[in-house]
Amino acid sequence: MAKNLKGPGIYLAQFAGDAAPFDSWEAITAWAGRHGFKGVQIPSWDGRLFDLQRAAESRGYCDEIVGIARANGVEVTELGTHLQGQLVAVHPAYDDAFDAFAPAAVHGKPSERQRWAVQQMLLSAKASRNLGLTSNVSFPGALAWPYLYPWPPRPAGLVEAAFDELARRWRPIFDAFDEAGCHVCFELHPGEDLFDGTSFEMFLERVQGHPRCCLNYDPSHFVLQQLDYLEFIDVYHERIKAFHVKDAEFRPTGRQGVYGGYQSWVNRAGRFRSLGDGQVDFGAIFSKMAQYDYGGWAVLEWECALKHPEAGAAEGAEFIRRHMIRVTEKSFDDFAGGTTDRAQIERMLGLASR
Numbered sequence: 001m002a003k004n005l006k007g008p009g010i011y012l013a014q015f016a017g018d019a020a021p022f023d024s025w026e027a028i029t030a031w032a033g034r035h036g037f038k039g040v041q042i043p044s045w046d047g048r049l050f051d052l053q054r055a056a057e058s059r060g061y062c063d064e065i066v067g068i069a070r071a072n073g074v075e076v077t078e079l080g081t082h083l084q085g086q087l088v089a090v091h092p093a094y095d096d097a098f099d100a101f102a103p104a105a106v107h108g109k110p111s112e113r114q115r116w117a118v119q120q121m122l123l124s125a126k127a128s129r130n131l132g133l134t135s136n137v138s139f140p141g142a143l144a145w146p147y148l149y150p151w152p153p154r155p156a157g158l159v160e161a162a163f164d165e166l167a168r169r170w171r172p173i174f175d176a177f178d179e180a181g182c183h184v185c186f187e188l189h190p191g192e193d194l195f196d197g198t199s200f201e202m203f204l205e206r207v208q209g210h211p212r213c214c215l216n217y218d219p220s221h222f223v224l225q226q227l228d229y230l231e232f233i234d235v236y237h238e239r240i241k242a243f244h245v246k247d248a249e250f251r252p253t254g255r256q257g258v259y260g261g262y263q264s265w266v267n268r269a270g271r272f273r274s275l276g277d278g279q280v281d282f283g284a285i286f287s288k289m290a291q292y293d294y295g296g297w298a299v300l301e302w303e304c305a306l307k308h309p310e311a312g313a314a315e316g317a318e319f320i321r322r323h324m325i326r327v328t329e330k331s332f333d334d335f336a337g338g339t340t341d342r343a344q345i346e347r348m349l350g351l352a353s354r
């Protein structure tokens with residue numbers, strides 16, 4: 001039977017804050033429900049909304065989280081573990097910047113911070129199981145990213161060694177998620193070692209095609225890289241287990257292109273936009289998702305350099321709803337068909353007289 005995509009959902013990471021209604025699980029899920037969303041993706045690091053340690057240890061707590069959400073008209077779609085996943089692998093050039101993603105006790109201590117991140121991912125596997133979730137959205141981290149552009153020329157074997165180490169760190173995490181019955185869905189993103197299809201394949205080969213190594217499809221990052229985001233679905237649809245609905249635009253000038261010239265988001269040639277304000281062909285994307293029987297959630301991730309977040313959220317639920325396709329279980333030309341048998345087939349092919 002054909003699968004139908006679920007939605008609309010919304011990632012709460014960009015909305016959580018210290019002011020109501022964004023400061024508690026009860027209030028923010030009610031807010032999401034009022035805007036017409038049917039699902040919410042949880043930023044697992046945000047203690048104002050969610051206690052990851054408790055969720056890993058207590059099914060009762062998870063039942064409470066799910067119950068509050070359902071009372072407000074929404075389901076939990078996935079846990080987001082972007083910040084913790086990022087810290088599984090950090091190049092020393094980024095140590096100071098990424099310390100902000102971890103507790104103060106491990107600041108300035110890269111090895112301890114990395115162990116904390118791995119433990120967080122293992123907790124998120126248990127929490128996902130307790131919540132009844134089958135996908136977890138994350139970042140893989142990066143060791144090779146500072147050497148993206150080969151100038152000066154990279155030493156032979158540098159990239160390969162980085163990917164070998166990245167795979168070594170993630171294999172036991174994948175095994176834990178396998179035990180929990182949940183996929184790890186990487187958001188391919190500049191700044192991560194896995195930022196496009198080729199780099200994902202390099203990693204996938206090194207984890208021996210682990211069945212829990214999957215993808216969170218986000219076309220906005222591919223627009224900014226000038227990658228064919230529709231063909232990407234054709235190539236990798238079997239690994240796509242989560243979907244961020246995010247728009248973007250790329251308008252190169254005589255002064256800047258993909259790299260953006262160190263400009264702010266407002267002044268970059270490539271910018272994230274609210275749904276419908278960018279260049280992504282979502283009609284084609286949702287059609288591809290229907291074609292390949294994607295049965296997961298379509299989750300708005302709001303990131304826009306111009307529009308207010310609440311306006312983006314208010315418009316986003318209806319935008320996703322308009323693009324969702326109820327997959328047909330019959331062919332449009334069934335009315336013209338009839339019963340067939342082997343003899344008829346042979347007659348139609350001119351084989352009956354042989």
